[in-house]
Amino acid sequence: MKDFIFNVNTKILFGRDQMKNLASEIKKYGSRVLLAYGGGSIKRSGLYDEVVKIFEDNDIFYKELAGIEPNPRVDSAREGVKIVRENDLDFILAVGGGSVIDLSKLVAGAVYLDCDPWDIVIKKAKIEKALPIGTILTLAATGSEMDAGGVITNLETNQKLGFGSAYTLPKFSIMNPETTYSVNVKHTAAGIADIMSHTMENYFTLGDGAYMQNRLAEGILKTCIHYGPIAMEEAENYEARANIMWASSWAINGLLSTGKSTGWSVHAMEHELSAYYDITHGIGLAILTPRFLNHILNEETVDMIRDFGINVFNMAVTDDKMKDAKKAIGYLHAFFEQDMCIPMTLGEVGIDDEKLEVMAEAATRHAGGTIKGVVELTKDDVLEIYKASL
Amino acid sequence: MKDFIFNVNTKILFGRDQMKNLASEIKKYGSRVLLAYGGGSIKRSGLYDEVVKIFEDNDIFYKELAGIEPNPRVDSAREGVKIVRENDLDFILAVGGGSVIDLSKLVAGAVYLDCDPWDIVIKKAKIEKALPIGTILTLAATGSEMDAGGVITNLETNQKLGFGSAYTLPKFSIMNPETTYSVNVKHTAAGIADIMSHTMENYFTLGDGAYMQNRLAEGILKTCIHYGPIAMEEAENYEARANIMWASSWAINGLLSTGKSTGWSVHAMEHELSAYYDITHGIGLAILTPRFLNHILNEETVDMIRDFGINVFNMAVTDDKMKDAKKAIGYLHAFFEQDMCIPMTLGEVGIDDEKLEVMAEAATRHAGGTIKGVVELTKDDVLEIYKASL
Known part of the structure; x- marks a missing residue:
């Protein structure tokens, strides 16, 4: 187990x-609030x-930042910063799902910096201080309610x-x-896929003894499968x-x-899908994950993937480890497809082979040349995974 | 799932x-430190x-509170408060296991109250403010390093x-x-039993949907069993x-x-054993737990205990749920006895039937008449569990 600091x-x-x-x-933190929310579902539900x-x-006292997008855009952060500064606000209340919370985090940090919010995302500027944030969560998915990060989209640069x-x-x-009662089946499924993906991104590693x-x-x-x-x-x-909902936070x-x-x-591969196409993050993750696991399945990873099948799906095992590992991946695919009714090909969500090359290049470039996960992925690896997902 | 607040x-x-x-x-909190520790093992190890x-x-700047006992005594807290006040200390560093940390917590709160520290323990006084505490943990067991509570012994009152x-x-x-390398096998086993007991105290409940x-x-x-x-x-x-060690905190x-x-x-039953006899807390918990589970096994609890066997010990099941549940309890007993080499009878740790009645009365009295756990325990129930543990 590596040394770490845990401070949540x-x-x-x-x-x-x-x-x-x-x-x-x-009131522990402030009294002039930026009330941040999305497309109006909180008005329909009465929460607003x-x-x-x-x-x-x-x-x-409060001012509103409304209309934050499902894949939140840096433009909304610019607007949020402006509202905070003009009104001397001292707290942000994010009411919504991960998008609203992610965007609020960027506003909270950007307020204290003399730069464009996008500079924070591309690491040209660093948050050294932030407005305090509170959240009222309405969607179980991203875990943004209990973590320090966010994901922001820039449509001008397709990032x-x-x-x-x-x-x-x-x-x-x-x-x-x-x-979350009002979350429809599609977004319920996407949220669960998101939670499971976060968990699996943390889970599939090798040799760290983090039993x-x-x-x-x-x-x-x-919990998600049940x-x-x-x-x-x-x-x-x-x-x-x-x-x-509670699982979403701990994932x-x-x-x-x-x-x-x-x-x-x-996630590195999916972010390109969402950057180039208007697809739901969790759906993209569900589609890519089984193909990713298939792609990285080898002598070194076979036990890890087989154990996943045994411990998560109570899978019966054979002497053929490779076959067992493939079966485990099949269970995951079937869970997403059959239980969660998720369209499990890129084609079904409107993505063809046109931009796969561009996206594979971008995914690896944004990761510094290759994606350094449990198995290192080059641009060609990513392209293969995209193609297998078509 | 009941409403809750989680704030660690x-x-x-x-x-x-x-x-x-x-x-x-x-230095985030202070610069005049009460250095609290136990019997000198941190001197032998070089940590001191x-x-x-x-x-x-x-x-x-620092002053020492040394010699804190394995079952920490309120006298040490009195001494700690005196040292803090005389030297105008503003921080407590607890170096050791749960006893040192528990005692430090009592000192931290008592410093700001005009009463005897024992009044806090018996709820005659309430902590409204406390000195900040940091810990350097040297024993994986009580979880005191990441929780808000402590357990204190008063030898004058046998509490x-x-x-x-x-x-x-x-x-x-x-x-x-x-x-923790220097922790001997006995205390390693006792620590693991303590961690498992904390986990099981939280685990064995009915009908709350906290899947x-x-x-x-x-x-x-x-993790403990592995x-x-x-x-x-x-x-x-x-x-x-x-x-x-990491499991100890999350338990x-x-x-x-x-x-x-x-x-x-x-725990309610074990605390009386430690109050009346000089036994190691974790050993007492290990001895009592299988007898407790046997005692509460009935139609209502059978699935809960059987699931424990299935999910924790990978136990094969039969159509006879009651038999399966007993087998699960047997596995737990065997793990403590065979794998952890824990003496699994009260007799082996020097406790005979002399004070069982007194302790059963005290255990239920301290819990307000009966112990209100997954199954309510009267004084007679506790006495039966003690007797079954002889």
């Missing part, structure tokens, strides 16, 4: 009855009205890139599973929504990667 | 090379000299009781698995010591109990 300070307020704590949590009433009842800073870890997150972390990862995967189909069938099953808050070197290979 | 702010610095961060971590040199090199306050959560903990938490608990139990025997055989196996820092009602029944 986000206070989680979980359950049906936590909004009563919103005002007091905010609830938040605004709490603000009014507690003399909390979708991650950034992170310890300063942008949310101070608190209110997580009410009921807010406990891998057993915990398997626990999170089993409750995914239930949430698809019964949108208002509290137990399913609660387990999935990516850093615990599973403690003591490990992780490469996040599938 | 301790910064963990884990691994071989973290002492370089000690001075800077302390290392800490003192860091203090001297960084102009950190061993827990207390807790969010204010006494350590600010940081340095965890170097190498510091993810239970899968994580199983992961921690599997590495326990290795650490017993090879004291300097880094991977084993590291996994066990009890609150994650496993999120969304659950937990009763900590076995």
